[in-house]
Amino acid sequence: MDAISDRAFTETAANTAQNIHKVIDETPSLLTVILDLHPLEWKAYMEKNDNVEFRQVTSAMLVMLNSHLALNSGNKVSVYVANSFYHGAKRIFPMNEEDLKVESESDTSIERKSDESKQSSVDIDENENENNDDDDDDDDEIVKPKRRVVNQINTEPSKQLLKSIGIYGQFKVIDEKILDALDSLYNDEPERLRELISKDKNFVKGTMTGAISSALTAINKLQKSEETINMKARVMIISVSGDNTLPYVSMMNTIFAAQKMKVSLDVCKLGETSIFLQQTSDATNGVYIDIKHPSGLIQYLSSALFIEPLLRPIVVLPTNTSIDFRASCFVTNKVIDIGYVCSVCLCILSMVPTDEKCPTCFSKFEHKLIARMKRKPKVLPLEVKKRKIAQ
């Protein structure tokens, strides 16, 4: 009897709870976290800050995910990884059901085989590219410390800690899944790194935009499906890599897409300040925070970066208000505040090109106009009407 009544009670409770959510404007929301896994950048970052470990960051992230879930029964989370050398960008939670089944059911040997075949195909591609990476001189050292970290993560948190401590079931499931996924990622990573290094210095591009793009498509799908039509969403990016790993045009495309969808992109930046990510969060009404004290990451994540989309219009966001919007010259890479823009391809130049041709699209500029731009300002003897003269 107890069991039956119990179930009935919980069911009605759930139903009423849902109704309440519809009546009051407390719609559930989705939190998407994108974790930057760039191995080289992590290594550099950890060398600079002795007291930081990747483990701390993941555990802080898990705390944040759990607290988001605890806020509302309808809340959802998803986790992506980006900049990983082996996998590029990938969703690690929630995994597609069929993928999970395949992974659990199929033998490891089969998996290995398919992985190998994948690798070889990728390798062929890479051989065709002959882009060189500049700073790969101390390659062998890189792999070893990574291994150590991997081993630490591998054994301790996921298997032992979670199972021993009594925690809320849903949290446990999610935490385990995410940690397992990260484990397996990191197990692959050193091999991949070594391979990349042995195949004479290949160019690997950053995949942060890929992760954001996928996250946005998933959010789009979610907001269009009937069950979760009013679902609000936000994306949080935990980034360690610098601006050089971000492809400019695709990053801008993702920013505008997010802006149109009214999805905020929050940025939790470890390491150096990133101008692109600052602009990202500014354009999408998000929060940008440079983490100065990585040991207190949990605090940052659970306060400044924990603002629900519904609260955004009310809360004053803890973000910088003065942002560097200056552009960089396409040719000299100098940061400029007054520049010249080609009317055909919109590339930004810091000076008038000497050959009077656009360096990117090779279209010829009008000679008269260039001459006028190059004209030096003249001091007129009389105070006639002041004319604007371009330098």
Add this chain to the structure above:
Amino acid sequence: MDDDDESIRVPSGVRRRANLNVRSSDSPNNKSDNREAKNGKVTETKKKAPEALKGVNGGYAWEDEYRRSWDIVQEDESGSIETIVSGLVESQKKRYLKNVTPFQRGIIRTMVLVLDYSYVMREKDFRPNRSSMMISYTIEFVSDFFDQNPISQLSIVIMRNGLAQVVSEVSGNPNDHIEALKRLKRVEPEGDPSLQNALEMSRGLLLHVATHCTREILIIFGALFTSDPGNIHSTIQSLVKEKINIRVIGLTARVAICEELCKLTNFGDLKSSYNVVLNEMHFKELILDCVTPLAVTKAESENTDGFTLVKMGFPSRVSDSEPTLCSCHSRLVYGGYICPNCKSRVCTLPTVCPCCDLMLILSTHLARSYHHLFPLKLFEEVPVSGFYKSKHCYSCQVSFPKGEGEMKKMRDTKIDKDDERNSSDAGIETPRESFNAINKHESKTNFKNKNNSRIKISSRYRCTNCEQDFCIDCDIFIHETLHNCPGCESKCTRVT
């Protein structure tokens, strides 16, 4: 029965899709309108030929053989209608199939928007009436226009009482125009339209525009006549001379003078420049099509003078605790942007500095126009087959419907689950025997469901670069808003 009527309309959606696949750039359905006004004969015939009325052979639907909705939905081999129903649902979602060849486009645009505000706009064939619907769509157009063409300028002119009146002057600030349009809502449409007056007025507005900008006029024309003070043909000649592009969206039927106008100012390209709306959705589509910048014609790109280089300032943003006056509106604002040239303060971007005339812009604004210059390749529809390699959409990870061969296999081989799993894992590399069997089965079903072979689709759309499969929702989203392929971006090696 109402429901049935709804579903009968479904195949027209399918047809529309088929038509779109042929990449006919204009809507296939305005042929009837063409016919109506070919001879310059402006009749009072139907304003809209609902596309649901169109039949397969290009004729009207009533000339077709009648097809019942329940004939279309047929069970497949397994007795399930799931695949067909999902196919029907999907065929109604229109895929993004625009031309994506990268063109040189006139990115810096100047446009005059001419709105018909004569008494014909009081007509109630659009709800609540023509003028208010036109204005609400125009507001949408203005915000989209500045969203995608951030360094362009716009002006709005109305035709009313036989005169042309400026609603908003040429400016690059979307809010000015939207405010003006909202004020216009309170004005009642009146009198006759005068095309010549409006054209002369827009010509005057576009006269001083620099050579690196495009000069465009977009006319929304509801009437079937124009009352002009002089010879409109000479006006058209001067427009041609000044290289002004004119596009017309007709609300009623094709009018000979508009046809001539568009033909002469667009190098004879009538298809993209002159269209008549079929219904509200089509109206919206047509007006939003004008947001994309025009491709530069060959003659223009080969011009001898060369292109221009524009001097622009990239101001930095400041924030103050005390409000200060901005130099553009003299309003009190907290913070704002500082012009790098003269250090005056402006409150919104993009704008032209009121003190030193320098064009002020954010670098992100420039980046907004990039997707017109480097469009994303279209995805290819994966051909229907028994087995598919991909199980779920790459980006949103929603599962795809299974291939028919796979479904059959799942039913037929009720042996071991593991065995079956392995075969589906292998995907394309299935043993030859089973593959043949599937092929046979495929052809059989095809033969049987001759009627709805068109409906059967794989639901997978593949990027040709990274060879990942996407669902229709993601395909639409990726091409319309994102302009990034998640598959290509997620690959850690550079795609060549």
